Amino acid sequence: NAGVTQTPKFRILKIGQSMTLQCTQDMNHNYMYWYRQDPGMGLKLIYYSVGAGITDKGEVPNGYNVSRSTTEDFPLRLELAAPSQTSVYFCASSRGLAGGGYNEQFFGPGTRLTVL
Amino acid sequence: TQLLEQSPQFLSIQEGENLTVYCNSSSVFSSLQWYRQEPGEGPVLLVTVVTGGEVKKLKRLTFQFGDARKDSSLHITAAQTGDTGLYLCYAGTASKLTFGTGTRLQVTL
Numbered sequence: 001n002a003g004v005t006q007t008p009k010f011r012i013l014k015i016g017q018s019m020t021l022q023c024t025q026d027m028n029h030n031y032m033y034w035y036r037q038d039p040g041m042g043l044k045l046i047y048y049s050v051g052a053g054i055t056d057k058g059e060v061p062n063g064y065n066v067s068r069s070t071t072e073d074f075p076l077r078l079e080l081a082a083p084s085q086t087s088v089y090f091c092a093s094s095r096g097l098a099g100g101g102y103n104e105q106f107f108g109p110g111t112r113l114t115v116l
Numbered sequence: 117t118q119l120l121e122q123s124p125q126f127l128s129i130q131e132g133e134n135l136t137v138y139c140n141s142s143s144v145f146s147s148l149q150w151y152r153q154e155p156g157e158g159p160v161l162l163v164t165v166v167t168g169g170e171v172k173k174l175k176r177l178t179f180q181f182g183d184a185r186k187d188s189s190l191h192i193t194a195a196q197t198g199d200t201g202l203y204l205c206y207a208g209t210a211s212k213l214t215f216g217t218g219t220r221l222q223v224t225l
Contacts, residue, residue: 004158035215042122042204042218043159059214090158099208101147101166107158 002026004108006091012114013081021076021111023091031094032074033105034058034066036087043090049074050097081115088112119143120205120216128222129195137190137219139205148188150179151215153202159215162190195223 007022025032030051035043035058045058049068063085065077074093078085089111096103123138139148147166151159163172165181165188172179176199178191192199200223205216 033213040220042202043215045213045215048213059212092158097208097213098149099145099147099206099213102164104149104161104164105151105159105206107160110156110158 004091004093004106006089006108006111008111009109010112012116013078014116015081015083017081018077018079019081019113021078021089021091021113023074023076023108024072025074025091025093025106026072027093027095027106028071029093029095029106030071031097031103032068033092033094033098034064034074034076035090035092036060036085037090037110038087046076046089078113083115086113086115119212119214120207122203122205122216122219124219125217126220126222128224131196131223131225132194133223135192135195135221137192137203137221138187139189139216140187141207142186143207144185145207146185147207148181148185149206150188150190151204151206153204155201159202159204192221195221197223197225199223 004025033048034046047066049055091108092105094103098105150162153159168185170181176193203219
């Protein structure tokens with residue numbers, strides 16, 4: 001099993017450009033999450049999904065969009081990139097909702113994004 | 117307002133020393149998790165605690181969940197250089213899922 005995979009690993013964008021960060025998991029998990037981690041900081045939840053076709057906002061959703069058409073994939077879309085979106089983005093998945101009981105989040109390796 | 121506050125924010129110690137990291141909140145949680153993140157990687161789960169007052173041990177790491185289920189601590193005995201990393205607590209309510217502010221630990225020889 002590959003677990004959670006993310007592409008690309010690194011990306012540099014110019015202000016105003018758009019891009020999609022890809023995330024795929026092969027564990028048949030219902031729940032998937034997108035976090036951002038600014039330098040030296042903890043992780044902040046952007047969006048999460050409880051299953052195909054269902055998504056919900058996290059703590060910092062502005063400037064991002066998500067979709068969940070399949071159980072495996074949970075892409076994150078950045079529209080009109082801004083320098084404030086420079087960060088490392090982590091995708092995660094879990095069998096049940098993280099924060100409830102023993103549900104463990106499995107993280108991908110991250111995408112390092114710089115907006116200049 | 118941060119739901120989960122961790123202290124200290126940074127900790128630099130020598131190998132062999134003991135340390136304690138705290139995760140505090142004003143909210144009550146049904147469970148709380150501790151993750152460790154190494155540079156360039158995603159967080160990895162260390163432990164989940166679900167019962168007030170619960171103590172769990174993982175080799176040299178001891179985790180405790182507060183009696184009121186609002187706080188937790190992580191104690192490391194005889195720290196090693198391999199313990200270096202960012203330690204994050206994680207908890208959630210029905211409306212909010214959140215990581216703590218993080219404690220960055222540096223263990224040197």
